[in-house]
Amino acid sequence: MTASPNRGLALTVGAILAIWGILGFFFAGEGGHAFFGNEGGYLWGVFLVNPALCLVWTLLAAAMLIGGLGTTIGSRNLNLLAGVVLLVLALYGLLFMNTSANxxxxNAVDNGFNAIVGFVLLLTALAADRENLRALRADRDDLDALRAEAAHG
Structure with missing residues (x-):
């Protein structure tokens, strides 16, 4: 569908997070766990989920899917933002995993998932599409120069 690694990754990660987030809501409610709480249900027997985590994943999924259908620059910026959010979430989980502040x-599987996906998003946002972005910026600069020339001439 797209030649941009950032757009392709945004769509792929968006689909994965949508599955995790939406399915997670069904398992998060098992046992009447609090929306924000250090206990939850298990998704596929390994991912510990509560409604707050599922909401974060679902919101990121929606943004990623919309961004993946947009421009290369937009999906790059979204990958950068989502990567940072997931890395911060992984770091938060590592720091507070076995505390009431969680x-x-x-759990460890959630932290690993968030860290790996966040790192891949961040790396792709920073390293991929450099040629595409240069070409897009050059086209924009050429267009700006033509507009300025037309306004003065």
Missing amino acids: VFAL
């Missing part, structure tokens, strides 16, 4: 009910 309001997203993160």
Whole structure:
């Protein structure tokens, strides 16, 4: 569908996060766990989920899917932002995993998933599409120069 690694990755990660987030809501409610709480249900027997974590994943999924259908620059910026959010979530989970402050009910598998996906998003946003972005910026600069020339001439 697209020649841009950032757009392709945004769509792929968006689909994965949508599956995790939406399915997670069904398992997060098992046992009447709090929206923000350090306990939750298990998705596929390994991911510990509560409604707050599922909401974060679902919101990121929606943004990623919309961004992946947009421009290369937009999907790059979204990958950068989502990567940072997931890395911060992984770091939060590592710091507060076995405490009452773990309001997203993160376990080691969640932390690993968030860290790996966040790192891949961040790396792709920073390293991929450099030629595409240069070409897009050059086209924009050429268009700006033509507009300025037309306004003065």
